Amino acid sequence: MNHNQVEIVEVHAGNWYECCQLEVDESQKGHIETNAVSIAQSKFEPTLKPFAILFDGKIVGFLMFNSALEELDGYWIYRIMVDKNNQNRGIGKRATQLMIQEMQKLPAANRIVVGYHPANKEAHQLYAGLGFIDRGDRFGKEMAVVLEF
Template identity: 70%
Template sequence: MSTENVKIVELNADNWYDCCLLEVSKDQKDYIEPNAISIAQSKFEPTLKPFAIYAEEKVVGFLMFNSIKEELDGYWVYRIMVDKEFQGKGIGKFATQLMIAEMAKLPNAIKIVVGYHPDNLGAHNLYSSLGFIDNGDRFGKEMAVIKNITE
């Protein structure tokens, strides 16, 4: 499966249920909420922007970010996941790059922040490979890493 056919599409009536059916691997379940909870959250917090991740016209993942700045004066990534059957193919990294490009369009976008549990090595490897830096910021049990999108 090539990443050239990966795209992100705003959540809609045609793809929301497919996103609810997606699952992460067993060892990732402790680190991420089910997509159905994230989708419900987006309906009560309208600044959250949920997207389906497609690969070759099939829904294979889900992501969500906030369209207003929060802590650390940045826009926050709330969720990103790829179904367990499609992991390890570069889809998550490519979709994250697409998400960063979308977030860069937000007003006064200077930095993007994502929080994750320090034991989540998959998240750590993904974000560090995309230039996110750990400046030591911690929020509860999560570490927050930052990517500057303007130099």
């Protein structure tokens, strides 16, 4: 895969509905909110920044992060998903790298945090591969992993 084929663009009036049509694999549905819920959440929490993931110019995924510091003195990744028909191609990893680059532009950005259910092996593999460290932080049923830079 050519990494130049993956890009992220802000969700807007022209692409939000297409983002809502994307679905994760059946086995992943219990681990993440739908994109429609995430987009609605971003309208009521303006610090949340939703993005569409494009591969070869086509919307294939969705991600969202908070542009305000939160727990663990970090900026949190709220969502990252790739449509079930485009998984296992490196798209999610490349999109997450692009999201991290965006998040590093935020004021006093030196820590990114993401929480996920420990049973979500795909998330664990993705974040560990990008250098996130499990320091033992837990929030309810989720574990939080941290990337420092």
